[in-house]
Amino acid sequence: MDTPLYDLQHVTRTFRRGDATITALESVDLTIAPGEIVAVEGPSGSGKTTLLQLLGALDRPSGGHVFFEGRDLNALGDHELADLRLRAFGFVFQTFNLIPTLTALQNVEAKLAPTGANAAELRERALTLLGEVGLADRAEHLPSQLSGGEQQRVAIARALSTGPRVVLADEPTGNLDSTTGAEIVELLTALSEEHRQTVVLVTHDHDVAARAERVLRMQDGRLLAPAAVA
C-alpha cells in the first residue's frame, strides 16, 4: 500500500477553559488512504470537529503527530500550513461561512485569489465551478439572496476551486432540511469521486454517514471503532 494520505499518531488536543483542562481528543490513531470517503459520526462534544480541524491544518495538536502525505504538520510553519490549506484542502462548514459582502462568484474567487491567477482566470474558473454545482445563473447573487442549499453549493464550489486533494466537511447538512441535505451529500461525493478527492465528512446523521465508504465513531474524544482501512 502507498503512503497513507493521513497518518495520525497519538493525537491529543486539550483546551484550557479557565482552570479546567478539557480534552477534546485523546490519543487518536488513524490512517486515511487517498480517495477514501470517510464519515466521522458521534454525539456533539465527542471531538469530531476538533479532529477535522487537525486534519485540515486549522489547528495544531497538543500532543502526537499528524502526518499528511508523509509530512509532519507540526514541523510546518504557519505560512506553509496556509499554503497547504489553499492547495491541498477544501473546507465545507455547517454554517456555510460565505463572506456576506461578496457575491457567489466572488466567494469562489476568494479561495482562488491567493493562487495568483489573474482576474480573467479567476472568473472563468469560478464560473466553471459554480456551473458544476448548478448555480451558474446565481453567480452575481449575494449569500443573503440564496437559500441554505444554494449557499452550501457555493461553499462546495469554493472548497473544490483550487483542486484540493482532501475535502473536509463539518456537518455540511446540519443547517439544511433532509432533502436538501441529501442533495448536498450527493453532490459532494459525486464531485469528489469525479475529481478523485478524499472526503472526510463529519456528521451525526446516520443517513449521511451511510453514504461513506468508512464510518468512524467517536465518543468523548476517542475513536470507538478500530481505525482500519476498509
Place this chain on the structure above:
Amino acid sequence: MFYVRYLRSELLRRRARTILTLAGLAVGVALVIAISGVSRGLDRAQKTALDPLSTIGTDLTVTLSPQQNTGGFGPGGGGGGRELLDANQSAVTDLSKLGKAGDHFVHDFFLPGTQLTFPQKQAKQISALSGVASVTTGLVLSAVHQEGVVPKIVAKIRTGGDTINIRRRIKPPTTAEFEAMQKCFEKAGVGGGQQTGGQRVQPGGFGAAGGGPDSAAARKCLPARLRKFQATITTPEQTLQQLINPPQTNIKSSSYTIAGVDPSQPAIGLVTPSQVTNGHYLSSGTEALLAASYAKRHSLKVGSELDLNGTTFTVVGLVKPPLGGQSADVYIPLRQLQKLADEKGLANVVLVRATSSADVSKVQKEIEQTLGSGAQVASAKQVADSINGSLVDAANLSHDLGLVLALVAAAAAFLLAVLLTLSSVGKRVREIGTLKALGWSQRLVVRQIVAECLATAVVGGLVGVGLGIAAAGLVGVLGPNLSASTTTGGGDALFGLGQALSRTATTSVSLDAPLTVSLLALGFGLALAGGLLAGTAGALRAARLRPADALRQVE
C-alpha cells in the same frame, strides 16, 4: 484585482458600519482642524491687535504729557498744560473761524488732545542714544469735523417812543417888566399902550402881539425869561436785558483721529505698509490712508477723496492699524498734517526701534532719564497690557485652553479612529478565520484588513478635512466679533480735559479660523495614522488566532 473588489464590496455593502466609522473619523478630524484653526485665529488676532507696536516696527513710543517739563524735551507751543488747554478750547468754540454768519461751512478742527507737541528736531536726542536703531516722529491729533451753517447771533432791541410831558406855570410879567415892555413897544413904534388904537396890550397876550410886520420887534420887547424856556430833564435810568437764545444752527459734528506719518520711513511709523489691506502705502503729497473700519463707516474706499479744509487728499489705501496708543482713523503725510493743523515742525509722538529686543528695557530707561518725568515711554508690553476687551479674554482663553483643546480633540479623533477600526475588525474575526481556512496567509489577511482601514481613514480624513474647512468657514461667518480697545489720553484727568479728549481706539476682530495646508494635513494624518495603527493592530490580533479559534467565534 480581486482584493480591490473585495475591499470595495466590504466597504460598500457594510454601509452602516462604514458610515459610522467614516463619520467618527470625519468629526474627529474636523474637530482637530476647527479647534486648531480657531486657536490660530485667536493667536493671529492677538498678534496683530494685542501686540500693536511690533507690527509697526516699533519697540517704544515716547509721548509728552501736559505737565511741567524739567527735561530738555520742551513742548513746541511752550507753556505746558495751560497752553494745551487753551489750544483745545479755542479750537472747539471759536465760531469766528468758520466764516461769515449764514455761510455754509465744512471745517475740520485739529486738536492736540492730551499729548503735547514738540519740535520734531528734538527726537534727535533719542536717536543719539545707544541701542536705538531708528526713530521717527508722528503727529496724532483728535479732529472734529464740522459741517453746517455759521450761526447768526442777532439781538433785537427796540427803544424810544416815550412821551415826555412837562407842565410848568410861567409867572406873568411883573409891573416893572410890563412897563419896560410898554416902553419898548413905543420905541419900536408898535401901537401898544395908547388908547388911540383902542387896542390894549394885555400881558400874556403877547403871543400874537403885533401879528404884523413888527412881531419880531415885539418879541424883542419880551423879558428874557419869557423869550426862551430852558429846563434839564433827566429821563429815568433803565437797564435793557434780553435773553439771546442760542443761535439756530445745523452744525453737524463728528470726531475722528488723524495722524501724520513720515512716508519716507515706511519701516517704522504709526502705520506701516504691512497694515495696508487694500491699495498701497502713502508715498507723499496729498495722499491718505484710512483705517478700514473708519472707511467702512463713512463709505469711503480707495480712490475716494477727502477734503480737509480745502486740501483734497486721495485715499490710496486702507489699513488695519494696530491698536494701542497711537492709532488713528486717517493717516496723511506728517508735513501735510502739520500744515493743516498749524503745527509746523511739530510732532507729539516718537517711535523708537531698538537695535535688538534685548535692548528695549535699557533704551526705555535711557530715554526716561534723558527726557525727564514729562516724557512717557511706553513699551510694547505696556501698550499691550492697556488693551482690554473680549479679544483679550478669548486670546487668554485660547492661550490657556487652545493647546489643551486641540490635543484633546486630536487624541479624541485618534482614539475614535482606533476604537471604530478595532470594533470593525473585531466583528470580523470569524470572517478572518474563514479566509485563513481558505488558505489565506496571515500577511494577506492583514494586508486586506489594513487596506480597508486605510481606505476608510483616507475617505474619513478627507470628509473630515472638508468638514473642518466648512466649520472654519462657519466660524468666520457666524463667529463672534471680538473687540479689543484701548484708551489713550484719558489717563491724567488734567483740567478735566482728559476725559473729553481721550480717545478710545477699538479694533473689532471677527473671529475666524485660518487654515493652513499643514493643519489640514495634520488632521488628515491623524485619521490616517489612527486607522492604520488600529487596522494593523486589529488585523494582526485576529489573523494570529489559529483559524480553528477564529472560526469558533460567534458572529
